Amino acid sequence: MSADPSVPPAPSVRVLLADDQELFRRGLRLLLDAEDGIVVVAEAADGREAVARAVATSPDVVLLEARMPHRSGLEACRRITASVPGARVVVLSGSDDEADLYEAVRGGAMGYLLKDSTVEEVVQAVRVVAAGQSLISPAMALKLVSGMQPTAAPGEAPPRPAARLTDRELEVLRLVARGLGNREIAVRLSISENTVKNHVRNMLEKLGLHSRVEAVVYALRAKLVEVS
Template sequence: MIRVLLVDDQRLVRAGLRMLCESVDDLDVVGEAADGAAAVRLAEQLRPDVVLMDLRMPGVDGTTATARILAARPSARIVVLTTFDDDEHLYPALAAGACGFLVKDATPQELLDGVRRAAAGDSPFTPAVLRRLVARAVLAERAPAAPAAPPPNLTAREAEVLALVGAGLSNPEVAARLGLGVTTVKTHVANLMTKTGSANRVQLAVYAAGR
């Protein structure tokens, strides 16, 4: 059973998320918070596996709450629920340690799958959000800078996986596209992160876009 904490300042949004999560057998909503301060307190008390985190809230915002939760419980998995005008909040939330970003108009199945993927150690991203993050990062990296390090020596399979990660595909989607097992894809992604010095999936996607 995946323990989920809902964090959003809109009661109606929390109610909808609760109904959705409770419509399946493997998710259990253990608590709700209307602001970041309450989210930090409840995360410590309830120890959820996954936190669905809004960003723009009164008082303590979602980015600050994410950093505080992960400082106390590094194993927590925090998935940001974002709107399409949240660009200025996405990078700070990523830097704070959020493991994924889903848009609030995602389909119910996409949201449920995102929670499950986060609990399993994957990084769920709505493809459109990932593309925007990557595009913004690539533009920033095109500014004058020191010469880049030599590209790592990738195998042909690693290069294929890297290209699909850069396109925003999840591990199961990469596995299906290449005819591999999900565990094998996870191994390739982990090796790619090590070889490219990427701390997370977004950085790996940015690297892929800049190749």
């Protein structure tokens, strides 16, 4: 059956790639451009250029390396999320340092993947984050919970007790930490999507968190969910 010509196609997810390794950047561009519904609109070779290109092109998703010259990717992440509110940042990095993960989350990143991720995992991350969900590489999630007690990273306040959450808010937090979006949570709990949004907002406010990614990190470090 052919597509209805009266129905406009869904807009492609517009992606900015920022990485100081040209070969990696160009290879990733070829792979993403080959995917339906994804188009790479710009590239950047360092953090400073990443911010300028993000401001100029207003991408939906920014994939950037944490450690780049002329302004780190993590600093670029903070500047991009502040200057281009519609852009969702995913750190795609060779660094598996937990400190980089924490800084990325505090800088507003919606996801954190390692460069040994498969092409399918990167494509999924672009689509998931563009839809407003969060995603952390399983390897990084495991580093957060492997042998850890819910104590703080250097310079970071310890996880706040989740006891102040209602049973439903705690249930929503666990599902958010497993990577489910609002619609999936609504189906799982047999409640409306608007009710889920209210629970997420209340849960973040009570815990003093600012994003779903912070909620994921909180839940992992407080051992409210298990990572297999």
